Amino acid sequence: MIAVLFAELRKLRRPTLALPTLLAASGLTALTTSLLYLLIDSPNGNGREGMKVDAIRLSKPDGLVFGFQSAATLLGVIALCVLAAQTAQEYTYGTLRNILVRQPSRMKVLAGKYVAMTLFAVLIVLVSAAVSFAISYALAGGAHVTTAAWTSSTGWHATTNALVNVTIATIGFGTLGMILGLLLRSPISSIAVGVIWILIVENLLTAVVSGIDKWLPGQLLTAVSTGGSISFNGTRAITYQYAMAGSAIYVVVGAVIVSVLFKRRDVAN
Amino acid sequence: MTSAISVTDLTKTYGAQTALSHATFDVPVGAVCGFVGPNGSGKTTTIRMLLGLISPSAGTGKVLGSSISEPEHYLPYVGALIEGPAFYPALSGRENLNVLATLGKFPKERVGQLLETVGLGSRGDSKFKTYSLGMKQRLGIAAALLPNPKLLILDEPTNGLDPSGIHEIRTLLRDLAQAGTTVFVSSHLLSEIEMICDYLVMLRSGNVIFSGQTHELLAAQQPVVVAKPENVDDLGALAEIVRRLEKEFSAVDGALEILAPQSWASTLNRSAFESGITLSWLETKLPTLEETFFDMTEGI
Numbered sequence A: 001m002i003a004v005l006f007a008e009l010r011k012l013r014r015p016t017l018a019l020p021t022l023l024a025a026s027g028l029t030a031l032t033t034s035l036l037y038l039l040i041d042s043p044n045g046n047g048r049e050g051m052k053v054d055a056i057r058l059s060k061p062d063g064l065v066f067g068f069q070s071a072a073t074l075l076g077v078i079a080l081c082v083l084a085a086q087t088a089q090e091y092t093y094g095t096l097r098n099i100l101v102r103q104p105s106r107m108k109v110l111a112g113k114y115v116a117m118t119l120f121a122v123l124i125v126l127v128s129a130a131v132s133f134a135i136s137y138a139l140a141g142g143a144h145v146t147t148a149a150w151t152s153s154t155g156w157h158a159t160t161n162a163l164v165n166v167t168i169a170t171i172g173f174g175t176l177g178m179i180l181g182l183l184l185r186s187p188i189s190s191i192a193v194g195v196i197w198i199l200i201v202e203n204l205l206t207a208v209v210s211g212i213d214k215w216l217p218g219q220l221l222t223a224v225s226t227g228g229s230i231s232f233n234g235t236r237a238i239t240y241q242y243a244m245a246g247s248a249i250y251v252v253v254g255a256v257i258v259s260v261l262f263k264r265r266d267v268a269n
Numbered sequence B: 001m002t003s004a005i006s007v008t009d010l011t012k013t014y015g016a017q018t019a020l021s022h023a024t025f026d027v028p029v030g031a032v033c034g035f036v037g038p039n040g041s042g043k044t045t046t047i048r049m050l051l052g053l054i055s056p057s058a059g060t061g062k063v064l065g066s067s068i069s070e071p072e073h074y075l076p077y078v079g080a081l082i083e084g085p086a087f088y089p090a091l092s093g094r095e096n097l098n099v100l101a102t103l104g105k106f107p108k109e110r111v112g113q114l115l116e117t118v119g120l121g122s123r124g125d126s127k128f129k130t131y132s133l134g135m136k137q138r139l140g141i142a143a144a145l146l147p148n149p150k151l152l153i154l155d156e157p158t159n160g161l162d163p164s165g166i167h168e169i170r171t172l173l174r175d176l177a178q179a180g181t182t183v184f185v186s187s188h189l190l191s192e193i194e195m196i197c198d199y200l201v202m203l204r205s206g207n208v209i210f211s212g213q214t215h216e217l218l219a220a221q222q223p224v225v226v227a228k229p230e231n232v233d234d235l236g237a238l239a240e241i242v243r244r245l246e247k248e249f250s251a252v253d254g255a256l257e258i259l260a261p262q263s264w265a266s267t268l269n270r271s272a273f274e275s276g277i278t279l280s281w282l283e284t285k286l287p288t289l290e291e292t293f294f295d296m297t298e299g300i
Helices: A002-012 A015-038 A063-070 A072-092 A095-102 A106-143 A153-184 A187-208 A217-225 A240-264 B043-050 B093-104 B109-117 B133-145 B163-178 B190-196 B214-219 B232-244 B264-274 B289-296
Strands: A230-232 A236-238 B003-014 B017-028 B032-036 B058-063 B078-081 B151-155 B182-186 B199-204 B207-213 B224-229 B249-252 B255-259 B279-285
Touching: A002 A015, A002 A072, A002 A106, A002 B093, A015 A063, A015 A072, A015 A106, A063 A072, A063 A106, A063 A153, A072 A095, A072 A106, A072 A153, A072 A187, A072 A217, A095 A106, A095 B093, A106 A153, A106 A240, A153 A187, A153 A217, A153 A240, A187 A217, A217 A236, A217 A240, A236 A240, B003 B043, B003 B182, B017 B043, B017 B058, B017 B182, B017 B199, B032 B043, B032 B163, B032 B190, B043 B058, B043 B151, B043 B182, B078 B133, B093 B109, B093 B133, B109 B133, B133 B151, B133 B163, B151 B163, B163 B182, B163 B190, B190 B289, B199 B214, B199 B289, B207 B214, B214 B289, B224 B232, B224 B264, B232 B249, B232 B255, B232 B264, B264 B279
Parallel strands: B017 B207, B032 B182, B032 B199, B078 B151, B151 B182
Antiparallel strands: A230 A236, B003 B017, B003 B058, B199 B207, B224 B255, B224 B279, B249 B255
16 A cells, blocks of 8 residues: 555655645635635624634634635645545546556555545645645735734644644545546546536526525535534524534545445446 | 466457457566557557456466466566556656666666666657657667566557668667577567567467467478479470479479478479570479468458
């Protein structure tokens, strides 16, 4: 498994993948965080879904992570795309047969690739967090936000929690991407299905069917990233424990199904 | 262990379609074995099963003494190029080989050596997507050689190569065979197979129709005596002599091709001389592998 892990890292670190992905992730986080501070007085709101987040709210101990957490779903979608593409392209390039000739244990191949891509997802989160935190400090003064509470013990605790939760959610989104990649065996199909489902279908369903967000994987993972208690349309909140349990069920069931398929399916292309 | 590959009743079906039916053959250790058959005859299906990529519907097989149901036991000693070279387009040739060397825990020094061996030393750092078909094929062969294999399985290794490339691969395979590597090679270039392979497995419609020494197959074919009269006007008279000697023949380019053993050539020469016909050409030839192949697979 270790050999597969290092072989996968060799592919992931290539400049044409690693650099654009990290730039896209940190750029989106930078945009979300900047808008939070730059539009703080806007009557149309400055947070997710038109929410108004004022200077008093941002001056609280968990104010530092507000922008970063707002970008969590987008970070998750990036992780979903990367893991889906990296998994499915082994089929479209025909490179899976090379891998399986060199490492015939399919479970070791799957585990090694998963750990490598998970490490890459963690790197995406850490780089994005660093960018978001730097921008928060840079723009706090201009938005009349005081930063003293951010470095209090409560502030450190909130920051650590947010980092852990966003990392868990991003890995969860990435795992869904890998599941789609293994099921559909095409990068374009798996990315299209994943992104359309998370960004369009789930939001439409949540808007028209009250309470359905508790059953949707993307909404559950977003709830994990924000520590739970996310409220949409003011109808229902999802607790952190519920979000974690629901996400885990989706991820574990999906992973078991694709693992069995991957182990048994003929590699004929 | 006397066989590098040994399969018995190996069968693969996809629904109602049978890709390979009860294939049974052995490839001796150290042989250079050609694996030939028309398109769709089951060659690639067989190779995939030998490499553990697909599971057989029935039958058994052994590679280097281990069952094909446990490929992890023998694949570390097997090099393979299957269905053409498949690599990551955005990585260089060297990086692609490094990925495979990391996977197989092979020494990294081999990557540079193999790039030189296959003639890609100067282009090793170019991206795979910039390679010509011949260069891609060379990289595929380098990848197959990474484990310093005891058994090398190559599917159409000369695809896309120019004549000098084909010559280099032929020399490489001969060198490997002399060093003790068993080579199992499928190709459509039957003249190449005839030149380098001492052993042959022939498939037709998913069935093995021959497996054994190449010379045994060719020796079993009916030889042809080719006789050409000096004067083309004597062709009719020469044909009459052959007819009288009760041999089958056909006229091709001013000569007669007569199905007869080599020893019969002197009988024909004597009869022609006695009838006042001078022969300008008289030779006995065995059918080539290509002619034998078409003969055995005709109607496919």
